[in-house]
Amino acid sequence: MKTAGLFAYPFLLILFAEALMGGSFKNKTIDFVYPDGNHKALIMSYDDGLMEDVRLIRLFDENNIIGTFNLNSGLLSTTKTWPQSNGPDIVAKYVSKDSLLLIYNKHEIAAHSATHKDFKNLGDSEILEEVTTDINNLNKLTKRKIVSMAYPFGNSNQHIANLIGHTGLTNARSVTDTYTFDLPDTFLLWHPTCHDSKALELVNDYLSLDNHGLSVFYVWGHSWEFNDAKRWDDISEFCKKIGNRKDIWYVGCGAFTDYQLALKRLTITKESISNPIDNKEVWFRQNGVLKVLKPGKSIKAGMQ
Numbered sequence: 001m002k003t004a005g006l007f008a009y010p011f012l013l014i015l016f017a018e019a020l021m022g023g024s025f026k027n028k029t030i031d032f033v034y035p036d037g038n039h040k041a042l043i044m045s046y047d048d049g050l051m052e053d054v055r056l057i058r059l060f061d062e063n064n065i066i067g068t069f070n071l072n073s074g075l076l077s078t079t080k081t082w083p084q085s086n087g088p089d090i091v092a093k094y095v096s097k098d099s100l101l102l103i104y105n106k107h108e109i110a111a112h113s114a115t116h117k118d119f120k121n122l123g124d125s126e127i128l129e130e131v132t133t134d135i136n137n138l139n140k141l142t143k144r145k146i147v148s149m150a151y152p153f154g155n156s157n158q159h160i161a162n163l164i165g166h167t168g169l170t171n172a173r174s175v176t177d178t179y180t181f182d183l184p185d186t187f188l189l190w191h192p193t194c195h196d197s198k199a200l201e202l203v204n205d206y207l208s209l210d211n212h213g214l215s216v217f218y219v220w221g222h223s224w225e226f227n228d229a230k231r232w233d234d235i236s237e238f239c240k241k242i243g244n245r246k247d248i249w250y251v252g253c254g255a256f257t258d259y260q261l262a263l264k265r266l267t268i269t270k271e272s273i274s275n276p277i278d279n280k281e282v283w284f285r286q287n288g289v290l291k292v293l294k295p296g297k298s299i300k301a302g303m304q
């Protein structure tokens with residue numbers, strides 16, 4: 001899998017700063033990091049908004065993990081049967097409309113289309129209707145700005161990604177697993193690391209990953225799949241291993257994307273790195289010390 005452009009970006013800043021110092025770079029690097037000073041991040045993205053989310057959130061909370069929960073606002077407070085091609089029907093009990101802020105209190109609420117139609121069977125206007133209705137409903141129910149989405153059935157393409165780029169969303173996830181920890185080429189057609197059934201196999205690779213660039217372990221799934229006891233044991237073990245650590249940023253998709261877009265907006269010249277006045281603050285290490293670059297401020301590249 002190719003290395004994403006954004007992944008290379010902070011790494012290049014280090015090299016750039018190193019080159020400026022003519023080899024005596026050991027303590028002169030500018031190393032952009034996440035807001036907590038880390039290079040690693042964990043995203044846990046869960047679809048559909050069924051009652052099983054409640055138990056999963058308890059597990060996340062015990063391990064200091066932040067989830068992103070992608071909800072079908074048109075199905076909230078209902079029970080619906082979903083036929084499965086490879087097993088018994090799923091009887092889906094959706095969380096109730098008036099409990100969203102209670103259940104997802106510490107976690108991100110995101111869109112998943114109003115009624116979970118397959119976008120590949122819809123025209124452009126129908127797709128936009130499904131997405132904007134979901135965003136507006138969720139916004140009204142929670143008073144939160146909705147900026148993230150998971151495509152229903154994971155189905156999307158570049159055309160659909162372009163289309164939803166006009167809805168206020170900053171990021172949307174497919175189900176095309178990359179099995180890498182690279183940042184995406186585009187946030188509106190974001191291919192995750194893996195489904196949670198593979199996450200435990202990759203967790204040691206991520207915990208032992210040692211690099212200078214920013215990375216993310218992006219896991220997706222459905223809490224209703226954890227009615228299988230073995231699957232619940234696996235996700236519990238995964239959360240225990242990767243949670244409650246000092247070297248990982250636990251974050252929702254929206255906050256993560258916001259930060260990456262802020263990094264992209266920095267102006268970099270040979271002499272300096274400037275943060276535009278209307279941008280967000282970004283964090284870096286210089287000579288090993290964690291510092292913040294506030295909007296409207298500059299730093300001299302490679303200098304004290």
Ligand SMILES: [Zn+2]
Binds near residue numbers: 048112152
């Ligand atoms: Zn779904």
